Amino acid sequence: MSVYETFKKSFWGPTIAWKRLFTKPVTIQVPRVYREASERYRGFHVNDWELCSGCSTCSKVCPTDAIKMVPVDIEVESGKKAQRPAIDYGRCSFCAMCVDICTTGSLNMTREYIHISDDANTFFFLPDETGIHHQEVPLGYQRDEASELLDLERVEMEELPADERVDSFIEYVKGYSREQAIAEASRCVDCELCVDVCPANMDIPRYIESVFKNDTSEGVEWIYKTNPLPGVCGRVCTHKCETACSIGNRGEPVAIRWLKRYIMDQESVEDIIKHSKENISKKGKGKIAIIGAGPSGLSASYYLSLMGYKVTIFEAKELPGGVMRYGIPRYRLPDEALDKDIDVIKALGVEIKCNTTVGKDITLTELKNKYDAVFLGTGFMLGRSTKVPGTDHEDVLMALPLLEKIRDYLRDPENSEKPPVPDSLIVIGGGNVAMDVARSIARLQRMEGKKVNVKVTSLESMEELPADLEEIVEGREEGIQFFPSRGPKEVIIENEKIKGLKTIACTRVFDDDGRFSPEFDESDVMTIDGEMIVEAIGQAPDYSYLPNELREKLEFVRGRLMVNEKGQTSIPWLFAGGDIVNGPDIIHGVADGHKAAVGIDEFLTREEG
Ligand code: SF4
Ligand code: SF4
Missing domain, CATH: 1.10.1060.10 (Alpha-helical ferredoxin)
Structure with missing residues (x-):
C-alpha cells in the first residue's frame, strides 16, 4: 500500500465507525431481548423422575465430571434407586453425552439457555420435568438413532435347534x-x-x-x-x-x-477349590448339622466351613443336590455342572451323609445333642394333588417323583426303574416344574420313536403362566401344546384306562387383592385327550422329622417356617432357610443359606462369650 493510501485510510477510518452510531444495533440485548434457540439446542436439562431409574450412567459418562447423583426422598420400586442426577453448570460443557447414554431416555435438554443469579449454588441444579426455572420450556436436544451410545442387542446364545x-x-x-x-x-x-x-x-x-x-x-x-x-x-x-x-x-x-x-x-474345579481354601478362617469352633443337601443347605455349609466350622449334611436321597439333582432335568442342568459346585464344597471338609433320613435314621434331638447348631433346608418335596375325581388312578402321577425317576434312569439305566413313556400326556400346572415334566416326557417320547404328544393345561391364561417365558417358548418349539385358562374337573376313565381330562373354563385365578381365588364357568366344558396325567400344581413341605415338642415351639405361616433376619427360628439353636422359609427358587436358597451361616456364627460366638 502507498503512503497516500495509508494516509487516506487512517484519516477516513474513524468517520466510518462514527457513522455506525446512527444505525440500528446488530447485537441482541440478552436477557432484555430473548432469542429463540434452534430445535436441537443443547440448553439446560430436564429429567422425567418417573422414568429415571437413578442408574447413574449419565454421571459416569460425563467427561467433565459435572453430574453428581443426589439422594432424593421418593418411593422407588425394586430395581431403581432413590437418587437423581444433579448438574454443575460451572463444569458442564453441554456435550449431551448424558442424554445420549441415558438408559431410560428420561434425561433431555431444553432450548432454555439463560440463567442469571448472584447465588452460585443455583448453578448446581437437580433437574426434574420442569427445568431450571420451573416453567414449561420447549425440548431441545434429544438422542436419536445416530447418537445412541448403548449397545442394545444381546450377543445371541447358541442353542441346539x-x-x-x-x-x-x-x-x-x-x-x-x-x-x-x-x-x-x-x-x-x-x-x-x-x-x-x-x-x-x-x-x-x-x-x-x-x-x-x-x-x-x-x-x-x-x-x-x-x-x-x-x-x-x-x-x-x-x-x-x-x-x-x-x-x-x-x-x-x-x-x-x-x-x-x-x-x-x-x-477348573482345582482352581476354584484352591481359591476357596485361601478364604478359610479358623475363627469358628464347633460342629453344625445341616438337614438337606439342597441349595440352602449346601450354601450354608460352604460359608460355615469358610468360618472354620465342622459341617455335616444329612441327606435322605442317594446323591446331594435336592431339587437341582432330582427336579430340574439334565438338558437344563447336567450332573457335571452340579457335581463341580458340590466338589468345591466337599473339598472344604463338608461331610455329606447321603441315604440318611432325619427322623428315621437319626432324630433331630440326637442331632441337637451332638452338634452346636442345626440348619433345616429340607425344601418342598411333597407333591400336591388337585383331588378332582379320578386322580387316585395309578396313571395320575406327581411331578417330582416322576422327574426323579427320569433323572435316575438317565444316570444309570441298568440299575434304575424305567420311567413311564405314554403315547399322550396331560400335565396340570403352569409353572417351571410343569414345563420340566412336559419337556422331559416329550424327549422320552421322541427317544422311543413316538411323536411328541404332551398337553399342558393351567388355570392361568398364557400371559399369566408362572413358568419362565423361555421355558414356554422353547416348550412350544418342541411341540408342547397349551390349554390355558382351564380348571380340571374330572379324570375320564374308560375300562380302567385314562382317556382324558374334563376341564371347565377358568375365568379368574386371583382376586383383586392378588389372592389365589379361582372362578370357573361350569357351562364351558372341554375334554383334553391323554392316557397319563401328571399333577404339577406345586409342592409342599414334609415336617415329619420335627418331634412334637419342638414343632409346638416353632411358628408356621401357610406351611412356611418363621425365622428372623438371620435365619434363626424361635428355638435358638435351630436355623432354617430355602423353600421351607422363603422359596421360590435356587438363588433364594443360596441367599438364605449364607444369611443363616452368618447367623449361626453370631449365635455361637455370643454363646461362647
Ligand atoms: S448388568 Fe445391567 S443392571 Fe447390572 S450393572 Fe450391568 S448394566 Fe447395570
Ligand atoms: S442415565 Fe438417565 S436413567 Fe440413569 S440416572 Fe441418568 S437420567 Fe436417570
Whole structure:
C-alpha cells in the first residue's frame, strides 16, 4: 500500500465507525431481548423422575465430571434407586453425552439457555420435568438413532435347534465363546441396579468386568463371595437381576446368567477349590448339622466351613443336590455342572451323609445333642394333588417323583426303574416344574420313536403362566401344546384306562387383592385327550422329622417356617432357610443359606462369650 493510501485510510477510518452510531444495533440485548434457540439446542436439562431409574450412567459418562447423583426422598420400586442426577453448570460443557447414554431416555435438554443469579449454588441444579426455572420450556436436544451410545442387542446364545434338542437330554444351551462373552460383558454400564434385585446381592458388575478384562479367575473370586452354586445358577437361575438391568429399559438386558456360566465353565474345579481354601478362617469352633443337601443347605455349609466350622449334611436321597439333582432335568442342568459346585464344597471338609433320613435314621434331638447348631433346608418335596375325581388312578402321577425317576434312569439305566413313556400326556400346572415334566416326557417320547404328544393345561391364561417365558417358548418349539385358562374337573376313565381330562373354563385365578381365588364357568366344558396325567400344581413341605415338642415351639405361616433376619427360628439353636422359609427358587436358597451361616456364627460366638 502507498503512503497516500495509508494516509487516506487512517484519516477516513474513524468517520466510518462514527457513522455506525446512527444505525440500528446488530447485537441482541440478552436477557432484555430473548432469542429463540434452534430445535436441537443443547440448553439446560430436564429429567422425567418417573422414568429415571437413578442408574447413574449419565454421571459416569460425563467427561467433565459435572453430574453428581443426589439422594432424593421418593418411593422407588425394586430395581431403581432413590437418587437423581444433579448438574454443575460451572463444569458442564453441554456435550449431551448424558442424554445420549441415558438408559431410560428420561434425561433431555431444553432450548432454555439463560440463567442469571448472584447465588452460585443455583448453578448446581437437580433437574426434574420442569427445568431450571420451573416453567414449561420447549425440548431441545434429544438422542436419536445416530447418537445412541448403548449397545442394545444381546450377543445371541447358541442353542441346539428344537427338532434336534428334543431327541435327547443333552444340554442344549451351548455357552458363550470368549469373544462372545467379552462382547456381551462390554454392554454393561456398571449401574449396579441388578445387585439389589439379586436375592444373594451378588456383585454382578464386578464379575462382568472380570469377563471384559478376560480374567475369569478374578470373576470366580467375586462370585464365590455370595454364591457357592454358580455353575448351577449360571444355567438355571431365574435371573430376576436381568429384569432390573438398565440396558433392558430400551434394549435387551445384559445376559448376566450366561456370563456367570461362562466364568465358571472356564475355571477348573482345582482352581476354584484352591481359591476357596485361601478364604478359610479358623475363627469358628464347633460342629453344625445341616438337614438337606439342597441349595440352602449346601450354601450354608460352604460359608460355615469358610468360618472354620465342622459341617455335616444329612441327606435322605442317594446323591446331594435336592431339587437341582432330582427336579430340574439334565438338558437344563447336567450332573457335571452340579457335581463341580458340590466338589468345591466337599473339598472344604463338608461331610455329606447321603441315604440318611432325619427322623428315621437319626432324630433331630440326637442331632441337637451332638452338634452346636442345626440348619433345616429340607425344601418342598411333597407333591400336591388337585383331588378332582379320578386322580387316585395309578396313571395320575406327581411331578417330582416322576422327574426323579427320569433323572435316575438317565444316570444309570441298568440299575434304575424305567420311567413311564405314554403315547399322550396331560400335565396340570403352569409353572417351571410343569414345563420340566412336559419337556422331559416329550424327549422320552421322541427317544422311543413316538411323536411328541404332551398337553399342558393351567388355570392361568398364557400371559399369566408362572413358568419362565423361555421355558414356554422353547416348550412350544418342541411341540408342547397349551390349554390355558382351564380348571380340571374330572379324570375320564374308560375300562380302567385314562382317556382324558374334563376341564371347565377358568375365568379368574386371583382376586383383586392378588389372592389365589379361582372362578370357573361350569357351562364351558372341554375334554383334553391323554392316557397319563401328571399333577404339577406345586409342592409342599414334609415336617415329619420335627418331634412334637419342638414343632409346638416353632411358628408356621401357610406351611412356611418363621425365622428372623438371620435365619434363626424361635428355638435358638435351630436355623432354617430355602423353600421351607422363603422359596421360590435356587438363588433364594443360596441367599438364605449364607444369611443363616452368618447367623449361626453370631449365635455361637455370643454363646461362647
Ligand atoms: S442415565 Fe438417565 S436413567 Fe440413569 S440416572 Fe441418568 S437420567 Fe436417570
Ligand atoms: S448388568 Fe445391567 S443392571 Fe447390572 S450393572 Fe450391568 S448394566 Fe447395570
